Every structure is written in structure tokens, then in C-alpha cells.
Amino acid sequence: MTYEAVIGLEVHAQLQTATKIFCGCSTSFGAPPNANVCPVCLGFPGVLPVLNRAAVDLAIRAALALGCRINDTSIFARKNYFYPDLPKGYQISQYEQPLASEGLVELPGPEGPRRVRITRVHMEEDAGKSLHEGFVDSDRKTYVDYNRAGTPLIEIVSEPDLRSAGDAAAFFEHLRGVLVWLGVNDGNMEEGSLRCDANVSVRPAGTEALGTKAEVKNLNSFRFLQKALEYEIARQIDVLLEGGRVKQETRLFDSATGHTVSMRSKEEAHDYRYFPDPDLPAVVVDAARVEAIRAEMPELPAARRQRFVGSYGLPEYDAGQLTQTRALSDFFESAVGAGAPPKAASNWMMGELARLLKESSRDIADSPVSPGQLASLIALIDNGTISGAIAKGVFEKMMASGRSAGAIVAAEGLTQIDDESQIVAMIAEVLAKNGDAVSGYRAGKTATFGFLVGQVMKAAAGKANPKRVNDLLKRALETT
Ligand SMILES: [Zn+2]
Numbered sequence: 001m002t003y004e005a006v007i008g009l010e011v012h013a014q015l016q017t018a019t020k021i022f023c024g025c026s027t028s029f030g031a032p033p034n035a036n037v038c039p040v041c042l043g044f045p046g047v048l049p050v051l052n053r054a055a056v057d058l059a060i061r062a063a064l065a066l067g068c069r070i071n072d073t074s075i076f077a078r079k080n081y082f083y084p085d086l087p088k089g090y091q092i093s094q095y096e097q098p099l100a101s102e103g104l105v106e107l108p109g110p111e112g113p114r115r116v117r118i119t120r121v122h123m124e125e126d127a128g129k130s131l132h133e134g135f136v137d138s139d140r141k142t143y144v145d146y147n148r149a150g151t152p153l154i155e156i157v158s159e160p161d162l163r164s165a166g167d168a169a170a171f172f173e174h175l176r177g178v179l180v181w182l183g184v185n186d187g188n189m190e191e192g193s194l195r196c197d198a199n200v201s202v203r204p205a206g207t208e209a210l211g212t213k214a215e216v217k218n219l220n221s222f223r224f225l226q227k228a229l230e231y232e233i234a235r236q237i238d239v240l241l242e243g244g245r246v247k248q249e250t251r252l253f254d255s256a257t258g259h260t261v262s263m264r265s266k267e268e269a270h271d272y273r274y275f276p277d278p279d280l281p282a283v284v285v286d287a288a289r290v291e292a293i294r295a296e297m298p299e300l301p302a303a304r305r306q307r308f309v310g311s312y313g314l315p316e317y318d319a320g321q322l323t324q325t326r327a328l329s330d331f332f333e334s335a336v337g338a339g340a341p342p343k344a345a346s347n348w349m350m351g352e353l354a355r356l357l358k359e360s361s362r363d364i365a366d367s368p369v370s371p372g373q374l375a376s377l378i379a380l381i382d383n384g385t386i387s388g389a390i391a392k393g394v395f396e397k398m399m400a401s402g403r404s405a406g407a408i409v410a411a412e413g414l415t416q417i418d419d420e421s422q423i424v425a426m427i428a429e430v431l432a433k434n435g436d437a438v439s440g441y442r443a444g445k446t447a448t449f450g451f452l453v454g455q456v457m458k459a460a461a462g463k464a465n466p467k468r469v470n471d472l473l474k475r476a477l478e479t480t
Contacts, residue, residue, distance in 0.1 A: 022049030043088030334371030
């Protein structure tokens with residue numbers, strides 16, 4: 001019997017606000033432990049939470065991009081459990097009435113878009129962080145840093161519409177791309193601002209009923225998500241093939257072994273005793289607010305990709321690459337706006353620019369070459385001032401110095417040699433020095449032609465117009 005996997009994700013994304021969700025403490029990462037805390041986020045008795053309006057706006061922005069309906073009334077609830085990094089003894093989350101519901105994401109793929117339904121997007125506060133290592137008495141004690149307690153999060157819950165570990169990783173990556181594009185989340189998975197839990201079950205292929213699911217918690221990279229699911233799917237299939245039953249439980253992924261291990265079973269699962277938080281009024285979002293947020297949203301990656309194909313005639317592949325980030329696609333549009341032919345701009349960006357940025361560990365936003373400077377370089381090639389080969393060297397110098405192409409070409413005398421008499425003289429010299437190659441060519445060894453072209457280009461320090469060299473060399477070999 002063959003089995004298929006059924007996977008749904010719960011993605012936690014930190015909202016990029018300056019302050020926490022229910023108090024004015026900073027959300028900045030990397031402050032000394034317990035520097036960004038106050039009585040509210042430390043859960044002192046008698047304090048009252050006040051909802052951060054900017055957090056709600058960002059959550060709405062994300063929910064709209066995921067095709068969700070924004071609910072006009074949503075309720076904050078207390079999710080009760082005891083844990084040292086949760087000083088109030090409960091987490092403020094949304095339960096029965098979330099901020100947004102019923103979205104849809106189209107995941108681009110080689111066989112057309114795959115549809116993943118979004119069940120809900122709700123808001124909640126993050127917990128603090130337990131520190132189990134790094135202190136002299138870490139063998140006996142756990143320390144707690146509450147800087148993260150009260151950081152605003154959205155949880156995005158998908159329907160179980162994913163069918164493979166690879167699809168799940170692609171979906172998570174797609175969500176990250178959209179959230180970063182929107183400015184909702186910084187995408188920094190190492191710092192924990194984006195993480196995911198996966199619900200996975202298996203069932204005989206072609207059947208409808210869902211198998212018993214396991215939840216794999218706290219995956220903070222696409223690769224870990226994929227590895228954890230690959231392992232977990234194989235494990236569940238093995239259990240069934242051996243006549244056993246999959247247990248409903250929560251599991252953790254051990255990145256060192258690549259295995260998932262049981263954390264707690266359903267019997268041990270928390271009963272969170274959710275109830276509406278009496279300290280917080282219902283969140284009421286009217287249609288005007290939703291429309292105002294929608295009107296301010298940037299063009300989304302999928303729409304921009306289509307526009308790049310439609311308006312600029314770019315191949316699908318190029319359009320996909322250039323819309324990986326908003327900064328990259330903005331750079332491209334600026335270069336085209338400055339007069340660069342779209343395909344040439346795309347080639348330079350995906351080729352030399354990407355390579356040199358990677359070498360210097362820089363992001364497109366910090367590129368020393370501006371879109372306008374790239375357009376000017378391409379113009380120098382197109383109008384014959386410099387050859388393509390010389391242009392690569394010029395571009396490297398532009399990246400290293402931030403100077404313009406024109407300045408580098410003028411200062412270093414790199415202007416292309418197009419003058420017929422000059423090229424003919426160089427050809428004559430090369431032919432005189434390479435008698436063997438010349439006679440070889442005339443005896444039918446046409447491969448020596450490329451060698452001779454190379455010699456002429458060398459003599460011209462790469463500056464001769466290659467097409468002109470080709471034509472004139474052919475003429476010289478046929479007539480002399
Ligand atoms: Zn605080």
C-alpha cells in the first residue's frame with residue numbers, strides 16, 4: 001500500500017513594531033537580559049494591558065496579503081499554563097474569534113500554482129526566554145530573560161493542504177517572502193522572529209479520512225522543517241506498515257540526529273482553559289480601516305512577477321528571480337526607469353551583480369552600484385563605447401569604488417577600438433608572428449581561427465570590437 005502525507009503548518013511571525021503588544025517596552029533584539037521590561041510585561045498584579053495599534057495594522061496587512069477576511073470583531077483570550085518564561089501564568093492570545101479567517105495562498109510551482117487554504121490569522125504575545133546554558137551554575141539553575149515577553153506575534157494557521165515535506169518547506173519559504181516584502185516581519189529565523197510548528201499525518205493514498213496527527217514543534221529553518229517532516233512521514237508509515245497505530249503527540253526535532261522525538265502525548269497535553277481576557281475590550285476593526293490599510297499595501301510579489309513578464313517581456317525565470325525580494329525588484333525597476341533594456345538589466349543583476357554582492361556578503365540595498373549607474377554601463381556597451389568583456393572589468397571596479405562606468409572608462413582609456421586601420425595593423429602583426437597557425441588555418445584547420453582572434457584581442461588589451469576583429473581577420477586570412 002502506498003501512503004500520502006497530510007500536512008498543515010502553524011507559523012509564528014514577530015510583527016515589526018518598535019514596542020511590545022500591550023506595553024511601551026522596546027522590542028529590539030540583543031539588549032542586555034531583562035533591560036526591556038516593565039510591570040505590564042512582567043505580569044505584576046494590578047497592571048492593565050493596552051493594545052498596540054500598529055501591531056493590529058501589521059497583522060491586518062499580513063492577513064490581507066494572505067487573502068483572509070478581516071473579522072470586524074475579534075477577542076483576546078487568556079491561554080492558561082504555567083511556565084517560568086510566562087510570568088502572568090497565561091499568554092494573551094486569540095482563540096474563538098481570531099482577527100482574520102479563511103484565506104488562500106497560491107504557491108508558484110513548476111506544474112502551476114498549488115493552493116493552500118489559510119484557516120486563520122490571530123494575534124498573540126510572545127513568552128520570555130529560558131536560558132539553560134552559559135552561566136557558572138547552569139548545571140543547577142535556569143535563568144530567564146523577559147525581553148521577549150510581550151513581543152507581538154501573528155500565528156498563521158493553514159489547512160492540511162500540503163502533501164509533502166518539500167511542499168511544506170516551499171510554503172513556509174513563500175510565507176516568509178511575503179511577510180518580509182510587506183514589512184510585517186524581518187524574516188530573521190536565527191533570532192526567532194519566524195518559526196513554525198507542523199501537523200503531520202499519513203493515510204493510504206487516495207483515501208479521504210485523516211490519519212492520527214503528530215505535531216512537530218518549533219522549527220526555525222526551511223531545511224529543518226523539511227528534514228523533520230521527511231523523518232516523521234517515514235516514521236509514521238513504518239508504524240502503520242508494522243500494524244501499529246500512530247499516537248497523537250507533540251514531538252521535537254533534533255537537528256543533530258535528524259530525528260523527531262516524543263515530547264508529550266495527548267494524555268499529557270495542556271488544558272489551556274481559554275477564556276476572554278477581562279482586561280482587554282474586543283478588537284473592533286471597521287471596513288474603512290481595512291480599506292485604508294489595503295490602499296497602502298505595496299504591490300505583492302506574485303503581481304509584480306506577472307507584470308515583469310507582461311510589461312517588460314522578461315522570461316518567467318528572470319521575473320521569479322527578480323521578485324525574490326522587494327529591494328531586488330525595486331532595483332530592477334529603477335534600472336529600467338533609468339533607460340536600461342529590461343533583459344540586459346536582468347542579466348547583469350542575476351549575474352555579475354548577484355555574484356559580487358554575495359562575495360562581499362552584501363545585500364542589494366547596500367549595493368555600491370546604483371540602478372542608474374548600472375543603466376549607464378549597459379548604455380556604454382550598447383552604443384559601442386566598450387566591449388562586453390571590458391564591461392565586466394569596469395563593473396567590478398564600479399562595485400569596488402562606487403565610481404561611475406563613464407569615469408572609469410575615461411580614466412583608464414578603456415574605450416573600445418573600432419577604428420579599422422588600427423585593427424588591421426594589429427592583425428597584420430599577429431599574422432606575422434603566428435605563421436604556423438596561419439598555414440594551419442589555410443590547410444583547413446579552422447579551429448586555429450579562434451586562437452588568432454584571441455591573439456588580436458590580447459594585442460588590443462581586450463578593447464577591440466570583437467565583431468570587427470572577426471570580420472577583418474577573416475578578410476585578412478582570405479586575401480593575404
Ligand atoms: Zn513592558
